[in-house]
Amino acid sequence: xxxLLLPVKSIRSLNxxxxxxxxxxxxxxxxxxxxxxxxxFLIGGIGAGPGAHRFFxxxxxxxxxxxxxxxxxxxxxxxxxxxxxxxxxHRVHHKFSDTExxxxxxxxxxxxxxxxxxxxxxTPQYIYESNRIDLDDLFSDSDVAFQYKxxxxxxxxxxxxxxxxxxxxxxxxxxxxxxxxxxxxxSLNFLQLLVxxxxxxxxxxxxxxxxxxxxxxxxxNFITLGEGFHNYHHxxxxxxxxxxxxxxxxxxxxxxxxxxxxxxxxxxxxKKIATPEMIRRxxxxxxxxxxxxxxxxxxxxxxxxxxxxxxVRSVNGSLKLExxxxxxxxxxxxxxxxxxx
Numbered sequence: 001x002x003x004l005l006l007p008v009k010s011i012r013s014l015n016x017x018x019x020x021x022x023x024x025x026x027x028x029x030x031x032x033x034x035x036x037x038x039x040x041f042l043i044g045g046i047g048a049g050p051g052a053h054r055f056f057x058x059x060x061x062x063x064x065x066x067x068x069x070x071x072x073x074x075x076x077x078x079x080x081x082x083x084x085x086x087x088x089x090h091r092v093h094h095k096f097s098d099t100e101x102x103x104x105x106x107x108x109x110x111x112x113x114x115x116x117x118x119x120x121x122x123t124p125q126y127i128y129e130s131n132r133i134d135l136d137d138l139f140s141d142s143d144v145a146f147q148y149k150x151x152x153x154x155x156x157x158x159x160x161x162x163x164x165x166x167x168x169x170x171x172x173x174x175x176x177x178x179x180x181x182x183x184x185x186x187s188l189n190f191l192q193l194l195v196x197x198x199x200x201x202x203x204x205x206x207x208x209x210x211x212x213x214x215x216x217x218x219x220x221n222f223i224t225l226g227e228g229f230h231n232y233h234h235x236x237x238x239x240x241x242x243x244x245x246x247x248x249x250x251x252x253x254x255x256x257x258x259x260x261x262x263x264x265x266x267x268x269x270x271k272k273i274a275t276p277e278m279i280r281r282x283x284x285x286x287x288x289x290x291x292x293x294x295x296x297x298x299x300x301x302x303x304x305x306x307x308x309x310x311x312v313r314s315v316n317g318s319l320k321l322e323x324x325x326x327x328x329x330x331x332x333x334x335x336x337x338x339x340x341x
Contacts, residue, residue, distance in 0.1 A: 047074030114198025
């Protein structure tokens with residue numbers, strides 16, 4: 001069973017995280033280091049989003065072995081546990097969402113779902129289910145199993161040393177500045193995960209499944225680089241796009257764009273999506289009515305029901321408040337007269 005508790009050394013590293021912000025604010029970070037940190041931040045985001053989440057957890061698409069190894073490397077750069085450990089927690093979250101077995105159960109409060117679950121011992125229900133969740137597909141993958149077996153060594157070499165040594169040796173960045181910037185980058189990657197666990201189960205519309213606590217939120221979608229349409233994702237976890245509007249620029253599904261881009265080069269294939277008909281049926285069956293399909297359906301259903309609607313119209317030169325039903329009767333009488341004439 002994977003421990004959910006945040007290591008004490010990670011808590012104590014807060015001062016190093018803050019020092020990264022300090023060095024940026026006083027201009028002590030070289031420009032090359034800033035761009036390098038941004039690049040490793042994006043790589044870590046790819047490892048968590050398109051990688052551990054969509055590819056390894058949900059098998060939303062297939063990939064070449066070379067690309068799969070890159071995703072494992074990117075997940076390692078993020079520092080957010082091994083692929084197997086990440087997927088174990090996430091699969092339990094999906095299967096037992098909003099129950100005592102859910103490791104980030106929003107019903108225990110926003111703070112718990114966002115951050116508190118890292119400091120509180122997991123529930124007996126979670127421990128039981130996490131030991132039973134199916135991970136055979138991951139353990140049978142030699143590349144994924146290698147990372148799991150040697151995670152501690154890879155953490156030191158790839159997660160900690162590599163992003164620190166490159167700026168130090170290549171463009172003579174201060175080793176403490178480089179280390180602090182790496183910790184800042186890891187913290188921001190971790191923050192993306194925490195936002196995805198907490199806030200997208202707290203506030204927002206539920207156009208696909210009103211019974212779920214998962215919501216769709218454009219703001220959090222920007223923060224998480226495309227993981228914010230959580231109600232859609234919990235309804236259609238196999239869809240590699242994570243939402244049905246990923247082709248729109250303002251949706252900012254950077255993860256989906258990256259997957260599609262890699263598909264152009266043959267690195268990604270067999271991308272799974274929910275069909276428009278599947279989406280339409282779920283929207284009408286379990287959605288909260290906020291989806292445009294549900295709104296259009298409601299409009300069509302009520303287009304001839306005017307009993308509760310009123311309108312102001314001119315009658316013999318004066319304004320008169322009448323029901324739309326009365327107005328429509330007059331319209332029909334006028335139409336009949338025109339036909340007869």
